[in-house]
Amino acid sequence: MLTPEEWTAVYLSLKVAFWATFWSLPFALATAFVLARLDFPGKSLFDGIVYLPLVLPKVVVGYLLLITLGARGYLGQYLAEWFNIRLIFTTAGAIVAAAVISFPLTVNAIRLALEAVDRGLETAARTLGANRLDVFLTITLPLMLPGILSGALLAVASALGEFGATITFVSNVEGQTRTIPLAIYSATHMPDGDAMALRLTVVSIVLALASLLLAGLADRRIRTLIGRA
Amino acid sequence: MIEVDIQLARPGFSLSAHFTAPGAGVTALFGRSGAGKTTIIQAVAGVVRPDRGRIVVDGATYFDSAGGIDVPIERRRAGYVFQDARLFPHMSVERNLRYGQRRARGMDAGIGFEAVVDLLGLGHLLRRRPHTLSGGEKQRVAIGRALLAQPRLLLMDEPLAALDAARKAEILPYLERLRDEMRLPILYVSHSIEEVLRLSDRVVALKDGRQIAEGEVAEVMSRADILPVIGRFDLGTVLDCTVARHDEDYALSTLAFPGGELRVPRVEMRLGGAVRARVRARDVAIALAKPVDVSVSNLLPAVVEAITPGEGPYADVALVAGASRLAASVTRESVERLGLTPGLAVWAMIKSVAVDSRSPDFTTPPGPTF
Numbered sequence: 176m177l178t179p180e181e182w183t184a185v186y187l188s189l190k191v192a193f194w195a196t197f198w199s200l201p202f203a204l205a206t207a208f209v210l211a212r213l214d215f216p217g218k219s220l221f222d223g224i225v226y227l228p229l230v231l232p233k234v235v236v237g238y239l240l241l242i243t244l245g246a247r248g249y250l251g252q253y254l255a256e257w258f259n260i261r262l263i264f265t266t267a268g269a270i271v272a273a274a275v276i277s278f279p280l281t282v283n284a285i286r287l288a289l290e291a292v293d294r295g296l297e298t299a300a301r302t303l304g305a306n307r308l309d310v311f312l313t314i315t316l317p318l319m320l321p322g323i324l325s326g327a328l329l330a331v332a333s334a335l336g337e338f339g340a341t342i343t344f345v346s347n348v349e350g351q352t353r354t355i356p357l358a359i360y361s362a363t364h365m366p367d368g369d370a371m372a373l374r375l376t377v378v379s380i381v382l383a384l385a386s387l388l389l390a391g392l393a394d395r396r397i398r399t400l401i402g403r404a
Numbered sequence: 405m406i407e408v409d410i411q412l413a414r415p416g417f418s419l420s421a422h423f424t425a426p427g428a429g430v431t432a433l434f435g436r437s438g439a440g441k442t443t444i445i446q447a448v449a450g451v452v453r454p455d456r457g458r459i460v461v462d463g464a465t466y467f468d469s470a471g472g473i474d475v476p477i478e479r480r481r482a483g484y485v486f487q488d489a490r491l492f493p494h495m496s497v498e499r500n501l502r503y504g505q506r507r508a509r510g511m512d513a514g515i516g517f518e519a520v521v522d523l524l525g526l527g528h529l530l531r532r533r534p535h536t537l538s539g540g541e542k543q544r545v546a547i548g549r550a551l552l553a554q555p556r557l558l559l560m561d562e563p564l565a566a567l568d569a570a571r572k573a574e575i576l577p578y579l580e581r582l583r584d585e586m587r588l589p590i591l592y593v594s595h596s597i598e599e600v601l602r603l604s605d606r607v608v609a610l611k612d613g614r615q616i617a618e619g620e621v622a623e624v625m626s627r628a629d630i631l632p633v634i635g636r637f638d639l640g641t642v643l644d645c646t647v648a649r650h651d652e653d654y655a656l657s658t659l660a661f662p663g664g665e666l667r668v669p670r671v672e673m674r675l676g677g678a679v680r681a682r683v684r685a686r687d688v689a690i691a692l693a694k695p696v697d698v699s700v701s702n703l704l705p706a707v708v709e710a711i712t713p714g715e716g717p718y719a720d721v722a723l724v725a726g727a728s729r730l731a732a733s734v735t736r737e738s739v740e741r742l743g744l745t746p747g748l749a750v751w752a753m754i755k756s757v758a759v760d761s762r763s764p765d766f767t768t769p770p771g772p773t774f
Contacts, residue, residue: 299490301477302449303504303553309478313503317494401494 177374183350184358185378191266191354192334195273196327199281203326206278207285229279237343240272244344268345269352273334280333281326288322289315320397328390335382355379406431406557406589410447410457410467419443419454419613425606427462430583430590432600432621435610435633441593444610445559448591449484450477461589462556481508483555487562489542491534497545498530504553511554515586520548523585524578540571544578551582557589558582564599579603597638601625601680601760609633622680628712628720628731636718640684641731647677659759663726664704668757682758685733689753690721692742702754706730708746711739723752 177185206225210218228236244251244262254260262268292315300310338356345352347361359375362368406425412418419440425431433441446452448459450466453474459467461482466475483504491500505517521527524544534542543563550558563579564572576599583590583603594600600607600621607624609617611632617624624630625642643666645659650670657671659681666681673679695703706723713719719739723730730752734744744750 293490295486295488295490296492298451298477299484299486300492300503302451302480302482302484303549304478304481304507305503306476306478309507314492 177378178371180349181358181371181375181378184353184355184375187266187269187350187352188335188354188382191269191273191337192331194270195277195334196281196330198270199274199278199330200323200327203278203281203285203330204323206282207289210282211286211289225282226279228276233276233337233339234343236275237272237340240268240275240340240344244268244271262345264346264348264351266351269341269354272340272344273337274330276337276340277330277333280329284326284329285319285322288319288326291322292318317401320401321394324393324397325390328386331386332383335379405460405462406448406591407458407460408444408448410444410454410459412443412447412452412454412456417443417613421608421610421615423608423615423618425589425591427589428587429606430592430604432604432607433591433593433610434595434597434600434607435616436595438612439595439610439633440613441595441610442561443613445484445561445591445593448480448557449482449559450475450480451484464556478507481511481554481556483550483553483558485543485546485550485558485560485563487565489534489539489546491537491542491545491549493534495534496530497526497532497534497537500534500545501526501530501549501552504549508552508554514554514588515551517552520551523551523581524548538571539567540574543567543575547578547582551586551588555588557591560590560592562593562595564594564596576602597625597634597682598758598760601642601682625682626729626731628722636714636733637686638684639731639733640682640687641729643681643683643728645679645681647671647673647675647679650675661728663724663728663730666754666757667701668759671759680760682760683730683754684756684758685720685731687754687756688723688730688732689755690723690732690734690738690742690744691751691753694751695753698753700753700755702757704730704752704754706750706752708744708748708750710746711744723750725752 210222210225241248243249244254246252246255246261246263251262262271296314297310300314305313336356338360341352341354342357347353347357353361355375355378359372362372362375405427409422411420421440421444433444435441443452447454448466454467454469456469458465465473466480467473492503495503501517501520524547526544526548529537529541529545537545564575567575580603592604604621606619607621608615609624609630616633617627617630622642622644631639643661645661645666647657648660648665649658651657655670656667659666659668659679661681668681671679704725706725709722709724711719711721713736717735717737718733719736721732721734721739721744723732732752
């Protein structure tokens, strides 16, 4: 059905999407908490920076990543020197690019879920002897689960579709950074690449539909569990 | 014993309260909305921080601005029953009930799970989810959840306000049982005179953040100076009575109080049971001679104690009947026409009496039977 080269692209896309989501989720959760619950000077600026990747051209984000995390970037040179971490031309770099691009979407979904949690329930839990961390783990977090799920799903979807930042930051290396969108892009530049582009397009549609269905299913299940059905 | 002495100022609102409540029984915080009742129990719970003052419960200092003490909410052990129940939607009734209990482990277990389930009739609800419960059931679960956290006191914020009359009648017997069977002080916020008379032993009356009066329910609710709290329509006298006789033929009961007897529609309570009778000042008329040929059945000999010209056409007349005081509201014109002066012997004609049962000794309880 698919050629080995296409399977590689599909597998790489799923891998990048999974790890990008996995790593950005805890940071997104913390950021959403700060934006929804804390007030401090400079909060609007912080707010703006968080949402910047959403409005900047993706190529610009990719370029910014290149000059900061690239081999000779401001931080990248130390990553290489001290930790022997190389992001350019690697899957790790593709994961970073996808995570940065999807971050604002994830933060926003989680933030909305957090703002929808009834603070009165948290107060009630504290009068029952639960400290702040206990309240967060047993009340706030479970009630936010649908929001976290939809945030994670948006992250997966946007990582699967990421193109501009990835190709600018880590280039288009087969088996390393050539995810489905990059493979389709390459295929359209080959004289006989139409069939390949078409097959990968179908795969993209199937993946998108599957994740939407899965999300709907999980959302219903969670809402029943937390009594919001 | 609960000692509250707090001041607090917020934009457009200030609160000053100073009262003590005994170590058991219900103390009502009574007033209209905006009076500061809820703010007081929020301060006791630690949800709101007063500007100045002290809050001491059972010898434990919760808050002392002078000593720099402000115990966090979760370490106060103040059971809070919210007006909107606030059950955790993602947990079953049983897990809601056990939430506080698990976190109170190691503390002196005053009341156990089975006892609470039994007291509040929750056995058949344990596996249910909060969103499947009625308003009254939710409140009962909320009360049970607060009790199982082994609180030093119970704070109840208008637990009946969101319920319709039928649900109120269903839950009131449970509250009475709670009051009578638990050695636990309860601060009970309410704007309903009926609830205060039925449930509480003491009352703190509040108006616009100021404390107007504090003391025994019958005494405070009979005072003329709580007019701003309850309004002219409800101003009157509350008499602690016992059921003396039932008259089955006419479906009437006779209530005895120190100062005479009142005939009222049949009270569903055993002889000797305690009830509170409320006589509105506007329902008390004054006659110089014993009226004959009138339909009013409650006629009491009394002596005028004092006359205070009130607002508009009315004057407040304080009467003494036996060992009890009785407030009457008549027009200033009537005062002059009858020549009422302190010391004058008159007859008080009581046109209407409202009865609020005090104890759960109903012969036919309106709610669940125990």
